Amino acid sequence: MSTTDGAATAGAVDAADGGPVLRMEAVRKTYGRGRSVVLRDVDLAVAPHSVTVLIGASGSGKSTLLRCANLLEEIDDGAIFLDGEEITDPRVDADAVRRRIGVVFQAYNLFPHMSVLDNVTLAPRRVHGVPRAEAEERAGALLARLGLDGRAGEYPDRLSGGQQQRVAIARALAGRPRLLLLDEITAALDPELVGEVLTVVRDLKEEGMTMVIATHEMGFAREVADQVCFLEGGVVLERGAPERVFGAPEHARTRQFLQRITEAGRL
Structure with a gap:
């Protein structure tokens, strides 16, 4: 895995009470007969009461990462931990794990x-x-x-x-x-309805909910994130505090992505 701010992230997690709520170690996920690689040796640590925001183009692996975290997708290699327990151990009750994780997708999926x-x-x-x-x-x-x-x-x-x-x-x-995963929850909304949903997420952050959010709303990401991860081709290319990732990205591909977003008026 490639990262430009791993030391800072590790320090933030070590300082949190009880260690990370969610931890991924060298997670790899492939699909299809050709075994297309969707996640490549992804490492991730999410501290208690923090918000990690995943950004990147469509198809970069954000949604797959969330689905793996909730055991909706089986990983091919690596390990995932929830509060220090390896939940990808085949002996673990996946349904019991999912009871500790809330998930909201872009499709409401209400009955x-x-x-x-x-x-x-x-x-x-x-x-x-x-x-x-x-x-x-x-x-x-x-x-x-x-x-x-x-x-x-x-x-x-x-x-x-x-x-x-x-x-x-x-x-x-x-x-x-214990953990809330939000996957592009504003993608299916009309623009005038986006604000009311994002306000709810802001309130949850203020209340200390631990969240991992995949979003295309860059302004919102910059506002609520404690940690931003930029994914490209299933790899976390860059991670760090929002002011650094958005204000002074170190990876050329991150700069290109944010430039396109800026030109589209979304940052």
């Missing part, structure tokens, strides 16, 4: 035949064994906090895209995850 309240309480009741009354009380508090008070009885098709994405975030938070 259309279920109300907002039922969408949010389904996993706590069925997966975590939370009593219905407690699950509904927790869901009501989450919905109110995310600006969805009064929407519990609605069905997804009666909500705007921004509201549906906020329901998806509430659903991910309902299980009280």
Whole structure:
């Protein structure tokens, strides 16, 4: 793996209480008969209560990295750790691991035949064994906090895209995850709805939620990230604090990517 700021990142993680929440070591992932390499020896450490933002062009490996972190994709080599436990050990219960990780994708993936309240309480009741009354009380508090008070009885098709994405975030938070993974959560939204979803993520950062976010919203990435990782061809080419990666990138390919983003008016 290539990196230009590994020492600084390692220092930040070592200083965190309890070590990294998520750690990837030399993770490799291939697809297809030709075994196309999608992730190449990726190392990553995410400190508690921090936000790591993944940037890079489409196809650079950001989404695959998140899917591997949640064990939705099986890695070909390397290891992934959650709170120091190797979750890629084949003896580990993958479902138990996923109960500790919340995931929000760009497609809301809400159940259309279920109300907002039922969408949010389904996993706590069925997966975590939370009593219905407690699950509904927790869901009501989450919905109110995310600006969805009064929407519990609605069905997804009666909500705007921004509201549906906020329901998806509430659903991910309902299980009280140790780690939250967000994959291009504004990509399917109309521009005027992007802001309301990003505001929710800002609030989660302020509350200390540990997050890994893949996004094309560079201004937002610069604002919320503690660590920025630029991926190219499945490799983390550059990583560091947002002010350095965005303000003084050291790798030529990072500079080229950010230049294109700037010219497109997205930075």
